[in-house]
Amino acid sequence: MKTAIVGKIIPLVPTMPEEFDGYVIVEENQIIDVGIGQPDGYFDKVVDGPKQVVIPGLTNTHTHAAMSMFRGVADDLQLQAWLEKEIFPREDKLTDEIVYWATKLAIAELLLGGVTCFADMYFFMDEVAKAVSETGIRACLSKGLVSFSGEKEIEVGRAFCQKWQGQGKGRIHTMLGPHAIYTCPPAYMEKVIRVASDRHIPIHMHVSETKKEVSDCISKNGGTPVAVLNKLGAFEVPFIAAHCVHLEDEDMEIMAKKGVVPSLNVSSNFKLASGMPRVEAMEKAGLKMTIGTDGPASNNDLNMFEEMRWTSFCAKVTGNPQSVPAYRALEMATKNGAHAMGWKNLGIIAPGQIADIVILDYSSPRLNPVYSCLSHVIYAGDPSDVMHVMVDGEFVVWNRKITTFDVQETIEKVNEFAKDFA
Numbered sequence: 001m002k003t004a005i006v007g008k009i010i011p012l013v014p015t016m017p018e019e020f021d022g023y024v025i026v027e028e029n030q031i032i033d034v035g036i037g038q039p040d041g042y043f044d045k046v047v048d049g050p051k052q053v054v055i056p057g058l059t060n061t062h063t064h065a066a067m068s069m070f071r072g073v074a075d076d077l078q079l080q081a082w083l084e085k086e087i088f089p090r091e092d093k094l095t096d097e098i099v100y101w102a103t104k105l106a107i108a109e110l111l112l113g114g115v116t117c118f119a120d121m122y123f124f125m126d127e128v129a130k131a132v133s134e135t136g137i138r139a140c141l142s143k144g145l146v147s148f149s150g151e152k153e154i155e156v157g158r159a160f161c162q163k164w165q166g167q168g169k170g171r172i173h174t175m176l177g178p179h180a181i182y183t184c185p186p187a188y189m190e191k192v193i194r195v196a197s198d199r200h201i202p203i204h205m206h207v208s209e210t211k212k213e214v215s216d217c218i219s220k221n222g223g224t225p226v227a228v229l230n231k232l233g234a235f236e237v238p239f240i241a242a243h244c245v246h247l248e249d250e251d252m253e254i255m256a257k258k259g260v261v262p263s264l265n266v267s268s269n270f271k272l273a274s275g276m277p278r279v280e281a282m283e284k285a286g287l288k289m290t291i292g293t294d295g296p297a298s299n300n301d302l303n304m305f306e307e308m309r310w311t312s313f314c315a316k317v318t319g320n321p322q323s324v325p326a327y328r329a330l331e332m333a334t335k336n337g338a339h340a341m342g343w344k345n346l347g348i349i350a351p352g353q354i355a356d357i358v359i360l361d362y363s364s365p366r367l368n369p370v371y372s373c374l375s376h377v378i379y380a381g382d383p384s385d386v387m388h389v390m391v392d393g394e395f396v397v398w399n400r401k402i403t404t405f406d407v408q409e410t411i412e413k414v415n416e417f418a419k420d421f422a
C-alpha cells in the first residue's frame with residue numbers, strides 16, 4: 001500500500017524549509033519520500049485537498065487517560081484536596097471494565113485532536129494496553145506505583161512492562177510509573193530504581209508539581225525531589241518528569257546533565273493552582289522539554305493545541321516574546337515527545353521515519369488569512385482543525401471520524417458508568 005499525501009508540509013527537519021507546498025509518500029508504516037511540488041508515480045491512495053496542512057502526529061507525554069471518567073466531577077480545588085477528597089475515593093470504585101471504556105473515550109478525544117501517541121500512568125493497565133492495541137493509537141504505558149500498595153506492586157509493574165513492551169504491532173512501549181516522591185518515599189524508590197536499572201526500563205513520574213511537594217521533600221529527605229531522585233540513581237535510566245513546576249536552578253542543571261525529560265502540563269497546573277513552570281529558564285538550561293495534558297479530570301480536556309499555546313505563552317510571559325516560538329513548541333509536542341517515549345525514528349516528516357501524520361484543514365474562518373501555516377498551528381489551532389490522522393501508516397481518523405472503533409458506543413458506556421460516580 002503506497003499513499004501520497006499532498007499539501008503544505010511542516011516537516012520539522014532543520015535542513016528543509018519550515019513549510020512548503022509538497023508531498024509525503026507513505027509505504028506500509030514508513031515515510032519513504034518527502035518533496036516539494038507534486039508527487040510522481042503510481043499510488044494506491046492520494047490524499048489531496050485545497051487547504052491541507054501536514055504535520056507530524058502530536059505526542060502527549062503525560063496523562064491518565066481513564067480519568068476521563070471523572071471529567072468535571074470536582075473542580076476548583078487544590079491538588080491535595082482534589083486528589084484525597086474527590087479522586088482517590090472514586091478511584092477505589094473503578095473496575096477493569098470501566099478503565100477500558102474510559103480509556104477508549106480518551107483515545108477518541110486524543111485521536112480526533114491529532115494526538116497519535118500518549119504516555120499514560122494509571123492502573124488496570126492491561127485494559128489500557130488492550131484499548132491501545134484495538135484502537136490503533138500509539139502509547140507508552142506505565143502502571144502507577146505507590147508505596148502504600150506494597151512492594152509486590154513493583155513486580156506487577158515490571159511484569160506489565162515485560163508483557164506489553166513492543167506489543168500492538170510495536171505501537172506499545174512501557175515504563176515503570178512511581179507516582180511521586182510523596183507517595184513513593186526514598187526507601188521504596190530505591191527498589192523501583194533497582195528494577196528499572198536491572199531491566200533497563202525507563203521511568204515516568206510526577207516531579208515537583210507543587211510547592212508543598214518540594215518543601216515536604218526538603219524537610220523529610222534533605223533535598224528537592226530532583227536532588228533526592230538523582231542521589232538515588234533514578235536518572236540513570238531514561239526518565240520522564242511530569243509537571244516540573246517548582247524547579248530550582250540546580251534541579252535544572254542536574255536534569256540537563258542526566259537527560260531527564262520534563263513533560264510540561266501547564267493548564268492542569270493553572271487549574272489546580274499549582275503554579276507556573278519556568279519554561280524560559282528550562283529552555284536556557286538546555287532541557288529537552290515535551291508537552292502533556294495531565295489527566296482529563298484536572299485539565300479538563302486532552303487538547304494538545306491548547307497545551308502547545310499555553311507552554312509557549314508561559315515561556316514568553318516573563319518578558320521575552322521570542323522564547324519558545326511556534327517551531328519550538330511544535331517540536332516539543334512531536335519529536336521531543338516521541339523520542340522521550342522511546343521512538344527515536346518518529347516525530348518529524350522525513351524519509352525513514354514511522355508514518356504518524358496529522359492532516360489539518362485550514363478552511364475555518366479562524367485560520368484565515370494564512371501568512372504562516374506554522375503560526376496558526378500553535379497560536380490559532382484547535383482539535384476541530386484535524387481532518388485525517390495516520391498512525392503507523394494507517395488512517396485511524398478519516399474526515400474527522402474514527403475508523404477503528406465505535407465512538408458512540410464508547411460515549412454511551414461511559415455515561416452509564418458515570419451514574420455511579422456523581
Ligand SMILES: [Zn+2]
Binds near residue numbers: 063
Ligand atoms: Zn499526572
